[in-house]
Amino acid sequence: MEPLLVFPDPPPPELAMVLDRAGYAWKPVSVAEQARDAEPDDGWAGAIVCADARPDDAFSLCRAVRKKELPLEPLLVVVDPARLGALELREDLFDDFVLAPIRADELEARLKHLFWRTGRGLRPELVEHGPLLLNLETYQASISGRPLDLTFMEYELLRFLATHPGKVFTREVLLSRVWGYEYYGGARTVDVHIRRLRAKLGEEHAHLISTVRSVGYRFGQARWPG
Secondary structure, eight states: OOOEEEESSSOOHHHHHHHHHHTOOEEEOSSHHHHHHTOOTTOOSEEEEEOSSOHHHHHHHHHHHHTSSSOOOOEEEEEOGGGGGGGTTOGGGOSEEEESSOOHHHHHHHHHHHHHHHOOSOOOOEEEETTEEEETTTTEEEETTEEOOOOHHHHHHHHHHHTSTTOEEEHHHHIIIIIOTTOOOOTHHHHHHHHHHHHHHOTTTGGGEEEETTTEEEESSOSSOO
């Protein structure tokens, strides 16, 4: 997925939080020239332009990206409720708008709708299980909105388990499926990584990975009640 263009740089903290939590790739710019110079080869996936603090600069950026042979879309602007008049006669410069201060649930819903309507900038491939969110494109993980600082193998183990919820895996199977058939480490390697994952998930969510005595480990609830 190509990144979203975001204005200004740095963006409002609440905007960055929503984008990170939802798994969108994004890149901030402070002027229109940066948007042109930093544009990916396949173009921007879309844009979010905050016009509440610097409306003139914001709409100048909108105008610049709309002038292209293939204009950038979808484009969403954030406006101050007291300056709604700034939208008049500028409808061609944006596809939708939200009011400042940003409400996380509204912004995410508007983005989903715009991406569905235009068919561009779809969300990256995500794995969601309750409070756990894994971004399979950026190798990022979060629990209840809190980023998880995982090593590569911790992420790979968590990804494998989370994509097979309810299924029990022996340590030997996990070694071969996650570490690879050529890995010669012992079963203790799995135990160590499980312990670290549980610690990073936190006491409240450590139960997501359960131990099945004399067998191995399972992510989530068993498939059958028992």
